[in-house]
Amino acid sequence: QVQLVESGGGVVPPGRSLRLSCAASEFTFSTYAMHWVRQAPGKGLEWVAVISDDGTNKYYADSVKGRFTISRDNSKNTLYVQMNSLRVEDTAVYYCVREGFTMVRGVEVWYLDLWGRGTLVTVSS
Amino acid sequence: DIQMTQSPSALSASVGDRVTITCRASQSINSFLHWYQQKPGKAPKLLIYAASSLQSGVPSRFSGSGSGTDFTLTISSLQPEDFATYYCQQSHSTLYSFGQGTKLEIK
Numbered sequence: 608q609v610q611l612v613e614s615g616g617g618v619v620p621p622g623r624s625l626r627l628s629c630a631a632s633e634f635t636f637s638t639y640a641m642h643w644v645r646q647a648p649g650k651g652l653e654w655v656a657v658i659s660d661d662g663t664n665k666y667y668a669d670s671v672k673g674r675f676t677i678s679r680d681n682s683k684n685t686l687y688v689q690m691n692s693l694r695v696e697d698t699a700v701y702y703c704v705r706e707g708f709t710m711v712r713g714v715e716v717w718y719l720d721l722w723g724r725g726t727l728v729t730v731s732s
Numbered sequence: 733d734i735q736m737t738q739s740p741s742a743l744s745a746s747v748g749d750r751v752t753i754t755c756r757a758s759q760s761i762n763s764f765l766h767w768y769q770q771k772p773g774k775a776p777k778l779l780i781y782a783a784s785s786l787q788s789g790v791p792s793r794f795s796g797s798g799s800g801t802d803f804t805l806t807i808s809s810l811q812p813e814d815f816a817t818y819y820c821q822q823s824h825s826t827l828y829s830f831g832q833g834t835k836l837e838i839k
Binding site: 642651652653654657666668669702707709711714716717718719720722723724725 | 733762763764766768770774775776777778781782785787819821823826827828829830831832833
């Protein structure tokens with residue numbers, strides 16, 4: 608069925624790196640922008656990064672800019688995030704999310720319409 | 733950056749109650765406002781997009797309204813499965829942002 612499945616989470620010491628992957632199924636991955644959203648334990652949702660459908664445009668939250676890199680491989684229907692210089696405050700469940708859109712009075716409106724189950728990243732010594 | 737503020741942060745209500753959650757943006761976001769429901773241990777689920785459009789499969793007791801800076805999510809008659817945390821989110825800016833969440837609990 609239509610789904611997103613994240614992998615790659617785990618426990619990592621501060622300052623180290625980790626790469627998360629997200630495999631997309633049963634939809635045309637290459638036509639959708641994709642996001643990473645995270646949630647620290649017991650906290651709210653924090654938007655992390657977005658990549659355009661063709662991978663040319665990428666934007667990041669200030670909290671991860673310069674440390675995280677979002678990328679995608681449309682031939683493999685897979686989204687990635689490379690996380691470097693990890694900090695304790697990066698501990699969170701990381702969700703892979705598809706961006707849908709609709710037209711409202713002639714204007715495109717984008718929203719997060721399909722979420723993966725998430726993968727937990729724990730940054731701890 | 734656009735800041736999103738939800739109120740209340742927590743709410744106690746009973747089955748059958750009508751409940752309203754508000755979300756305010758720090759600047760005008762037109763109709764680029766969406767609502768999500770999250771249950772413990774689960775991923776968020778899209779309920780309302782573009783301020784007032786009901787996502788496919790979402791019960792009609794959920795409704796959204798507003799534009800500009802002030803928005804509301806209304807549940808017309810609470811059901812047991814509606815007790816969850818609700819988040820608003822803006823997509824007016826390239827850098828998306830969420831409200832802090834409203835936890836809806838059983839009274």
